[in-house]
Amino acid sequence: xxxVPTPLAMIAELTHRCPLHCVYCSNPLEMTRRETELxxxxxxxxxxxxxxxxxxxVDFTGGEPLARRxxxxxxxxxxxxxxxxxxxxxxxxxxxxxxxxxVRAGLDHLQLSFQDAHEESANEFAGAQAxxxxxxxxEWVKRHRIALTLNFVIHRRxxxxxxxxxxxTQQISPARVEFAHVQYYGWAFANRDLLLPTRQQLDRxxxxxxxxxxxxxxxxxxxYVVPDYYAKYPKACMGGWGRKVLLITPTGEVLPCHAxxxxxxxxFENVQSQPLRKIWEESDAFQKFRGEGWMPEPCRSCDRxxxxxxxxxxxxxxxxxxxxxxDPVCTLxxxxxxxxxxxxxxxxxxxxxxxxKPEWLYRIxx
Amino acid sequence: MAPELTSRxxxxxxxxxxEKSQQPxxxxxxxxxxxxxxxxxxxxxxCDGRHTVQQIIAELQELYSKADPGxxxxxxxxxxxxxxxxRALDFE
Numbered sequence: 001x002x003x004v005p006t007p008l009a010m011i012a013e014l015t016h017r018c019p020l021h022c023v024y025c026s027n028p029l030e031m032t033r034r035e036t037e038l039x040x041x042x043x044x045x046x047x048x049x050x051x052x053x054x055x056x057x058v059d060f061t062g063g064e065p066l067a068r069r070x071x072x073x074x075x076x077x078x079x080x081x082x083x084x085x086x087x088x089x090x091x092x093x094x095x096x097x098x099x100x101x102x103v104r105a106g107l108d109h110l111q112l113s114f115q116d117a118h119e120e121s122a123n124e125f126a127g128a129q130a131x132x133x134x135x136x137x138x139e140w141v142k143r144h145r146i147a148l149t150l151n152f153v154i155h156r157r158x159x160x161x162x163x164x165x166x167x168x169t170q171q172i173s174p175a176r177v178e179f180a181h182v183q184y185y186g187w188a189f190a191n192r193d194l195l196l197p198t199r200q201q202l203d204r205x206x207x208x209x210x211x212x213x214x215x216x217x218x219x220x221x222x223x224y225v226v227p228d229y230y231a232k233y234p235k236a237c238m239g240g241w242g243r244k245v246l247l248i249t250p251t252g253e254v255l256p257c258h259a260x261x262x263x264x265x266x267x268f269e270n271v272q273s274q275p276l277r278k279i280w281e282e283s284d285a286f287q288k289f290r291g292e293g294w295m296p297e298p299c300r301s302c303d304r305x306x307x308x309x310x311x312x313x314x315x316x317x318x319x320x321x322x323x324x325x326x327d328p329v330c331t332l333x334x335x336x337x338x339x340x341x342x343x344x345x346x347x348x349x350x351x352x353x354x355x356x357k358p359e360w361l362y363r364i365x366x
Numbered sequence: 367m368a369p370e371l372t373s374r375x376x377x378x379x380x381x382x383x384x385e386k387s388q389q390p391x392x393x394x395x396x397x398x399x400x401x402x403x404x405x406x407x408x409x410x411x412x413c414d415g416r417h418t419v420q421q422i423i424a425e426l427q428e429l430y431s432k433a434d435p436g437x438x439x440x441x442x443x444x445x446x447x448x449x450x451x452x453r454a455l456d457f458e
Contacts, residue, residue: 008399056384056392056399082385084394109380109396147380147396175378175453176396221453 004242004281004290006054010083011247011258012043014060014074017067019092021127021362022115024153024188024195026258027063031366032250040070042272044077046248049276051081055246061088063250066098072105079106086111088151091137092130099140109147111178112137116152117164125157127362138172148174155182155195156351157358159205166212169220177220179209181227185259185314190361196346202230229339233304234311234327241313242286246276254279256286259314263323289313294324298332368443369419373457375446376415381454383410395454405430409445415458419446 016031038046050058058078065071066089078085086109087102102110112134116122122131141148150172152165162179169177182188182195197205206226213222228235238245238257247255253268254276255261261268266288269279280286288294292305299310311327319328320335328335369375377383381395383402391407393400402410408429412422423442427435449455 056394057397082388084382084384084399086396108382108394111396145379147378149396175380218450218453221451 009057014065015063018064023360024182025363037250057084066093075105111149116158149176151178156197159201179224236308237312240309241289371420375413
């Protein structure tokens with residue numbers, strides 16, 4: 001067996017509680033209640049173990065991580081453990097005082113999510129009155145010496161407003177902006193027919209983003225990827241299973257990615273019963289798809305296997321029923337026809353001809 | 367675009383080096399960590415808002431006195447520009 005790599009980043013899902021109800025939330029459909037969340041002491045132990053394991057960065061996320069009153073304490077512990085501390089937030093439960101407290105605790109970076117450039121549609125996708133507050137938060141953050149990333153979640157219903165999103169980005173002028181296509185897991189999978197863009201929308205958006213990347217070079221780092229249903233090869237999901245990233249759920253289970261719990265037959269260990277290092281290096285769930293031993297053809301003999309690691313296990317499960325199959329978005333996959341059929345359906349009508357009052361399935365609050 | 371020789375590079379907000387106790391040293395920034403080897407560590411340590419680009423070049427030319435000074439200058443300008451595009455540096 002080759003040596004187990006060192007994880008670089010830890011995603012700390014502090015809670016599933018959230019004031020937003022985004023139609024594409026990456027949280028699982030079944031959520032954890034407040035009573036079962038890890039305590040401050042338990043998170044403290046996890047953060048210290050992560051530092052010892054060699055993790056460099058921790059992303060505090062949720063749900064809305066600000067729903068935890070102990071967040072500044074956890075940031076302080078993370079910094080003490082040598083970690084780079086990022087907060088992934090809607091910005092909703094934030095005020096200037098709380099932000100200052102987080103900065104004093106050592107917060108390095110705040111990533112603020114945006115649902116659109118326009119208030120009305122942004123609030124529709126979020127299922128909450130959120131947009132105006134986000135604009136205030138962006139201004140507050142810029143008064144501190146921490147990094148700011150704007151994250152626009154893009155899809156069929158807002159992709160035609162990309163230029164307005166870029167205008168808003170330039171107005172706020174963060175160091176970094178991400179245009180993140182919705183990934184079809186969890187709530188987004190349930191709303192996929194309403195969210196999947198057309199090829200025409202996608203091609204135009206890629207032109208706009210490529211140009212923005214050039215225009216803003218050196219001022220704002222623009223990041224985006226081709227959504228994988230439209231890609232020729234799959235994404236290197238999480239940089240490879242059990243290779244770079246681990247995720248801790250609100251109750252302390254350790255997962256290789258956000259969605260892994262949907263895969264049947266995997267047992268996830270909990271940080272309250274085993275050391276983090278042992279779970280990362282030895283647990284069945286991490287070993288199951290680590291490396292290349294699990295790969296079927298055409299991955300097993302593919303030149304790209306060390307680049308994309310066979311793609312995404314959760315996507316393989318969702319689209320083919322088999323988590324150990326080649327990710328069917330790959331054009332070399334024998335089951336690519338499943339994805340093509342979905343794309344044909346998505347391109348049957350234009351985005352503009354879509355219903356004006358769609359029947360969203362909104363994320364619930366636990 | 368090469369940085370001005372008289373400007374003073376400084377790590378941008380939210381960009382910092384890992385602690386000295388952590389080896390190898392890395393430059394930490396949002397969603398990224400760049401490994402710092404000998405020369406890149408020497409450069410980043412001088413991006414403190416006090417050294418000018420010109421001073422950084424002079425100090426590294428002295429430090430790497432066996433290397434071709436012109437090549438050292440080009441390498442430094444290239445590396446500073448890369449960090450600028452990563453938004454890891456501000457030039458004051």
